[in-house]
Amino acid sequence: MPEPLTTEPPALDGPVPAELVAIAERHGQVVAAGDHAATLADFRPDRTGQLLGSARLPGRLVSSRLLRLRAEPDGLVAAFIRYTAADGSQTVLRSRWIKLDQGWRVTQVRNVPDTPPVIAAAGPRDDGLDRPHWEGLRAGEVRVQRCAPCGHWIWAPQPLCPRCHSFDLTWPAVDPAGTIYSWTRTWQPFSPELSGHLPFVVVLAELPAAGGRRLLGVLRDGDGADVRVGQAVRGFIDLAPSPDAWPVLRWSLS
Ligand SMILES: [Zn+2]
Missing domain, CATH: 2.40.50.840 (OB fold (Dihydrolipoamide Acetyltransferase, E2P))
Known part of the structure; x- marks a missing residue:
């Protein structure tokens, strides 16, 4: 569901296509609503598997808000969407959008701020040599x-x-x-x-x-x-x- 209408409109950095504001806002709403079919439909079809595992969100979301859209030098547009969970915690995802023949689609997504992963296998090898x-x-x-x-x-x-x-x-x-x-x-x-x-x-x-x-x-x-x-x-x-x-x-x- 959307957050109250009293919130600020999203910040626009650079030449952002006007139609993408509504598209990204709706994307945030379908993700927050747990509408997987609508979420998948926004993904670039050849990257669906990758995109599904690229971002991490809490299980129960109650709202979303499009914070910002930023035109990028490679022709992509980055959307920063903040999700609020039932426990009040907030998570920001950055999705990058690309214009394909069938319309705007998400081609990359990640959590922000960017943090390096901790690999589960970190630590000494079984033989202990290291x-x-x-x-x-x-x-x-x-x-x-x-x-x-x-x-x-x-x-x-x-x-x-x-x-x-x-x-x-x-x-x-x-x-x-x-x-x-x-x-x-x-x-x-x-x-x-x-x-x-x-x-x-x-x-x-x-x-x-x-x-x-x-x-x-x-x-x-x-x-x-x-x-x-x-x-x-x-x-x-x-x-x-x-x-x-x-x-x-x-x-x-x-
Ligand atoms: Zn030696």
Whole structure:
């Protein structure tokens, strides 16, 4: 159901097509009403599966309000819609709309503000070889494996040095400053915990302080970022969400 008519009209940023105001307002209303058929009809048909899992909303919604429409350089229009749940909590989704032959359709959706996902599998591997790295994150340090006798940096962690075959391995803390060796932007909610955090960017960061070894992590500020190979990044440690969980290493464009 719509919120009271006394609310402000939506803010319009840039040249927003007039018909899209009513379309986005109605979209918010059908989502809030739990009208799945009408919601799906607004989705771009070839992305329905992806869009269904891309955003996270509370179970019982009571109202919606279109806050803002923003014209974007790529011809899409972003709609920011706030949903209010039965318990009074509020959630804002940003849907991006595209004009197709059959009309305006949602081509992307996500929760805002953009937050990086916490991957459920974060933590030491079953064989425990990388446990000192994770313990390091708990201690606020980025630790990378290194052979004591020959000084070779090792990543991913190994039971022995691949160069000199020594078992005498150490875990020094390194400066988490590096450059992007490779990256990818994920739009698909491949697992449930990714819902609401799409899209996100994962970078493979090469660390000069660790002999050029490369560590994976989610880019903190990746939504909309123009990411390039060779860009400088810096590592930050996000605290664990609960005492039995593990902190995670994130990268940030520096
Ligand atoms: Zn060695």
